[in-house]
Amino acid sequence: MSTPAAAMPQPQSTPRAAAVRRPTLRALPKLHRRHRGLTIGIVGLLLAALVMVLTVNIHVSNTQYRVVELQAERQLLVQQNQALSQQNQYLESPQALSGSAVDLGMVMPGQAGALDLESGAVAGEAEAADSADRPSSFVQNPLQPGSEGVDTLDVSAAAAEAPSGLLGAGALELLAQPTPGEAESSDAAEESGAAQPSSEYDGGTIPAPSWD
Amino acid sequence: MTPASGHRGQHGAMMSQRMRIGLAVLVLLLAVLGIRLVFVQGLDPSGHAQAAVSERLRTVPIPAERGDIIDSQGRTMATNVERYDLVVDQRVVDDFRDRDEVSGLQTTVTLDSALADLGEALDEDPQDLEEALVGDSPYSVVKRGITPEERRQAMEIGIPGLYAEPLSQRTYPSGSVGGSILGFVGADGQPLDGLELSQQDALAGADGERTYEIAADGVRIPTATFEETPAQDGQDLRLTLDQDLQWFAQEAVAEKANQYNAQWGNVTVLDAETGDILAMADSQTVDPADPGETDELFRRPLAVTQDFEPGSTGKAITFAAALEEGAVTPTDAFTVPNRYDFDGQVVNDAVRHPTYEMTAAGIFARSYNTGTVMVGNEVDEQVRYDYMRATGLGEDIDIGMPSEATSLLRPPEEWDARQPYSTQFGQGYTSSVLHSISMFQAMVNGGVHQDLQLIDAYVDPDGREHPVDRAEGERVFSEETSEEMLRLFEGVVTEGTGDGAQVPGYRVGGKTGIAQAAGEGGGFDGHTISFIGAAPLDDPQYLVSVSIHRPQGHWQSWQVTDTFSDVMGHVLSTYQVPPEGDEDEAYEIQLDD
Known part of the structure; x- marks a missing residue:
C-alpha cells in the first residue's frame, strides 16, 4: 500500500523516505502486554521498597525519640528512688533512730532476761528500765537529706502511695500514735533485740514509757 | 542547496x-x-569525610559507679547520689523572652526577676548569684552539688547560658558514725583517706565509653556508628563493723572522755573467736561530708594511729607466759612488798601498801608491779619476748586501712638495764589499742590467736561475694593456760582493781591499766587509763577495750570500767547472749598473813 503512494508524488525522495521510516517503526515496537506488566511490576516493587525503607526509617527515628523520652523518665525515677533511699538511710542512721525514739518517750533498756525455749527456764533477771535514762547525743546528727534541697513533699507523696503505707516518713507518723503494746515492742526492736522477749512473754515487765 | x-x-x-x-x-x-x-x-x-563524621560523632565516658561501703548487717555506710554542678556561660546571660503561662504571650523577663527566682530555687542570696552570673567568663560555677530537684527548678526559669553538669557525689548516710574508718573523698571525687583511699582499686571500678553519631537535633542517628565499652562498676565493701554498735560505742567513749576532759578516748569491740572488729570508736569522729571541721587527730581511727605504753594491761602477757611455761601456777604464794630492789632496779607499786602474802592470781588482780616482776622473772626474758611477739607486739597490724597500727618492742639484746623489768608491767614498749586487744584475743580464745579483720568481703555489682581470705588461727597458749588466764581476769573484776566492770548476769573478766603517757619533748606528762575485758567467761565471745588518753584530775579518781560495763552489756544483749549467771570461779587472792 505504501509503495504506490510513495512512488507517485515524489519519486526521487521515495527511497530516502522509506529508508528513514522503516527503522523508526522498528525502533519503537509496540509494547507487549507482558512487558508492560513487567515494567509496572518493577516500578511497583521499587515504590514498595521505597515506602518500606521510609516506613522503617520513620519508625526507627520515632523509636529513637521514644528511647530518649523513656531514658529521661528512667532518670527521673532513678532520682526519685535515690531521694527516697536517702530519706530511708537517714531515718535508719543510729542518731536519727535514737532521736526519734527519745521523741516518742523511749528510754535506754534495762537489764534483759532471757527465756530458754527448750527448758522453759528464765535466765537472768529482767529489770525495769530507768525512765530518766535517755541516750546521750555526743555524735553529731548526719545532714538530713531534706535540708539539702531534696523535695520532701515529693518524697512523702511517693511514700503515701506505697502499698503497705508503712514506708518513709509515714512510718514515723504511724509510730507517733501507737497502742501501748506496740510502743513497747518497737522500743525493744529499735533499741535492743534482746529486750523483746521480756516484754512479749511477761506481758510488760518494762513499764510503758512516760509521755512527757 | x-x-x-x-x-x-x-x-x-x-x-x-x-x-x-x-x-x-x-x-x-x-x-x-x-x-x-x-x-x-x-x-x-585534609580529611573532609572524617571531619564530617567527627562533627556528628560524640564520645562520652560512661562513669563507673563507685562501690558502696556497707556494715556487717547490710546497712549502707557510704554510697553515691546523683548531683549537678550548676554552671553558666556569662557571655550569654541577659534579659530574655519567655512565654507567659497565663496570657500565652511572649514577655520579656528581666535578669533581676530571674535571679530572684533562681535564688529561691537554690536557697541562695540573689546578690551572690548575680556575682556568679554576670561577667565575661564562658565558664562560671554558680553552685556545686545541687540536687536533681534543685536543677529542675533552676532550669525551668530559662536563663540563657545556664546549664547543669551531672556528677556522682559520695554520701555518708550516718554522718560521723565510723567516719574515720570510712575516710572521705575530695570535691573532685578523688579518695583522700580511710578505706576510701586504701580500697580505691576495688571501689572505683573502670570507666567505660560510648561512641555514637548525632543528628542536628542532638538525637542519636540509629543506623550510624555506635560503639560501647560498658563501665565496670566498683565492688561493694562489706565490713565487719556493726554500725549501730559503732554509734553506741562512740556515744559511750565520748561521754567518758568528756567526763575527764581527756585528749582522746577509744572503745574497740572485737569478736573474740574470729578477730572481727565490730566497732572502733573514738571520742570524736570526723564527718566524712565535712572533714575540715574536725581536728586532724580524729580524722583517722585512733586504735590504729596511736601507740602508747600500755601499762598494767601488759601484765597479762607476763602472767600468760609464766603459766604456759609452767614456771608459776595461779595459786603459788608470793611475798609482795610495796617496793622491791631487783639487782639494782627498784620497782615501786602505784600505792603504798603493807607487805602481803598473796597468790599469783592476787598479784594480777591487785596489779602489783613488784609481784608481777617476781612472777615474770621465773621466765627467761627471751622466752617472754617470744610470747609477746607471738601475740602481735612489735609488729605492724594491717587491717586494710591506709596506715598500719604500730608497736615498738625492741629485742632483749637491745634492752637497757630497766627494760627486762619494765616490759613485764607494760612499760618500755608501745602498743596500739589493736595490739593490746589482739593480745587479749589470743588469751581468751582458748590460746588461739586470730588476725584482726575489718573487711569481711568484696561484693561484685552482680552480687557475687568474695570473702577476704582469713589466715588460720595460730596457737600461742594451751587451752589450760587460757582457762587459767580467764580465771585470773575474773579475779580482777570480782576482787581486784576492775570491780566496776561487772555486767549483771554474766561472768566478766579483764585487766585494768594506768600508764604514763610520753610527752612530745620526752619524759612523761600525762596518763593513759584503760580496761580490756571479755565476756561471758564460760565461752568468751566478745572483747571490749576502753582507753582514755590524758584525762584531767587525780589518777585515783579515774575509772573506765563503767564504760566497759555499758558497752559490754549492750553487746551481750544486742547479740542475744543468754545470761548464764555470774557465779565466779576466780582464784583465792590473799593468803592469811
Missing part, C-alpha cells in the same frame, strides 16, 4: 559552534567538579 537551506546550514553551524562552546564550558565545569570530587573523595588531604 536552496538559500533557505543555506541559511539554515549557516544557522546550524553557528548553533553547533555555540553548542560546542557551551559544551566546552559544561565539560570544563564538570571537570572542575570531577577533579574536586576526586580530590575530596579520593585524595582527601
Whole structure:
C-alpha cells in the first residue's frame, strides 16, 4: 500500500523516505502486554521498597525519640528512688533512730532476761528500765537529706502511695500514735533485740514509757 | 542547496559552534567538579569525610559507679547520689523572652526577676548569684552539688547560658558514725583517706565509653556508628563493723572522755573467736561530708594511729607466759612488798601498801608491779619476748586501712638495764589499742590467736561475694593456760582493781591499766587509763577495750570500767547472749598473813 503512494508524488525522495521510516517503526515496537506488566511490576516493587525503607526509617527515628523520652523518665525515677533511699538511710542512721525514739518517750533498756525455749527456764533477771535514762547525743546528727534541697513533699507523696503505707516518713507518723503494746515492742526492736522477749512473754515487765 | 537551506546550514553551524562552546564550558565545569570530587573523595588531604563524621560523632565516658561501703548487717555506710554542678556561660546571660503561662504571650523577663527566682530555687542570696552570673567568663560555677530537684527548678526559669553538669557525689548516710574508718573523698571525687583511699582499686571500678553519631537535633542517628565499652562498676565493701554498735560505742567513749576532759578516748569491740572488729570508736569522729571541721587527730581511727605504753594491761602477757611455761601456777604464794630492789632496779607499786602474802592470781588482780616482776622473772626474758611477739607486739597490724597500727618492742639484746623489768608491767614498749586487744584475743580464745579483720568481703555489682581470705588461727597458749588466764581476769573484776566492770548476769573478766603517757619533748606528762575485758567467761565471745588518753584530775579518781560495763552489756544483749549467771570461779587472792 505504501509503495504506490510513495512512488507517485515524489519519486526521487521515495527511497530516502522509506529508508528513514522503516527503522523508526522498528525502533519503537509496540509494547507487549507482558512487558508492560513487567515494567509496572518493577516500578511497583521499587515504590514498595521505597515506602518500606521510609516506613522503617520513620519508625526507627520515632523509636529513637521514644528511647530518649523513656531514658529521661528512667532518670527521673532513678532520682526519685535515690531521694527516697536517702530519706530511708537517714531515718535508719543510729542518731536519727535514737532521736526519734527519745521523741516518742523511749528510754535506754534495762537489764534483759532471757527465756530458754527448750527448758522453759528464765535466765537472768529482767529489770525495769530507768525512765530518766535517755541516750546521750555526743555524735553529731548526719545532714538530713531534706535540708539539702531534696523535695520532701515529693518524697512523702511517693511514700503515701506505697502499698503497705508503712514506708518513709509515714512510718514515723504511724509510730507517733501507737497502742501501748506496740510502743513497747518497737522500743525493744529499735533499741535492743534482746529486750523483746521480756516484754512479749511477761506481758510488760518494762513499764510503758512516760509521755512527757 | 536552496538559500533557505543555506541559511539554515549557516544557522546550524553557528548553533553547533555555540553548542560546542557551551559544551566546552559544561565539560570544563564538570571537570572542575570531577577533579574536586576526586580530590575530596579520593585524595582527601585534609580529611573532609572524617571531619564530617567527627562533627556528628560524640564520645562520652560512661562513669563507673563507685562501690558502696556497707556494715556487717547490710546497712549502707557510704554510697553515691546523683548531683549537678550548676554552671553558666556569662557571655550569654541577659534579659530574655519567655512565654507567659497565663496570657500565652511572649514577655520579656528581666535578669533581676530571674535571679530572684533562681535564688529561691537554690536557697541562695540573689546578690551572690548575680556575682556568679554576670561577667565575661564562658565558664562560671554558680553552685556545686545541687540536687536533681534543685536543677529542675533552676532550669525551668530559662536563663540563657545556664546549664547543669551531672556528677556522682559520695554520701555518708550516718554522718560521723565510723567516719574515720570510712575516710572521705575530695570535691573532685578523688579518695583522700580511710578505706576510701586504701580500697580505691576495688571501689572505683573502670570507666567505660560510648561512641555514637548525632543528628542536628542532638538525637542519636540509629543506623550510624555506635560503639560501647560498658563501665565496670566498683565492688561493694562489706565490713565487719556493726554500725549501730559503732554509734553506741562512740556515744559511750565520748561521754567518758568528756567526763575527764581527756585528749582522746577509744572503745574497740572485737569478736573474740574470729578477730572481727565490730566497732572502733573514738571520742570524736570526723564527718566524712565535712572533714575540715574536725581536728586532724580524729580524722583517722585512733586504735590504729596511736601507740602508747600500755601499762598494767601488759601484765597479762607476763602472767600468760609464766603459766604456759609452767614456771608459776595461779595459786603459788608470793611475798609482795610495796617496793622491791631487783639487782639494782627498784620497782615501786602505784600505792603504798603493807607487805602481803598473796597468790599469783592476787598479784594480777591487785596489779602489783613488784609481784608481777617476781612472777615474770621465773621466765627467761627471751622466752617472754617470744610470747609477746607471738601475740602481735612489735609488729605492724594491717587491717586494710591506709596506715598500719604500730608497736615498738625492741629485742632483749637491745634492752637497757630497766627494760627486762619494765616490759613485764607494760612499760618500755608501745602498743596500739589493736595490739593490746589482739593480745587479749589470743588469751581468751582458748590460746588461739586470730588476725584482726575489718573487711569481711568484696561484693561484685552482680552480687557475687568474695570473702577476704582469713589466715588460720595460730596457737600461742594451751587451752589450760587460757582457762587459767580467764580465771585470773575474773579475779580482777570480782576482787581486784576492775570491780566496776561487772555486767549483771554474766561472768566478766579483764585487766585494768594506768600508764604514763610520753610527752612530745620526752619524759612523761600525762596518763593513759584503760580496761580490756571479755565476756561471758564460760565461752568468751566478745572483747571490749576502753582507753582514755590524758584525762584531767587525780589518777585515783579515774575509772573506765563503767564504760566497759555499758558497752559490754549492750553487746551481750544486742547479740542475744543468754545470761548464764555470774557465779565466779576466780582464784583465792590473799593468803592469811
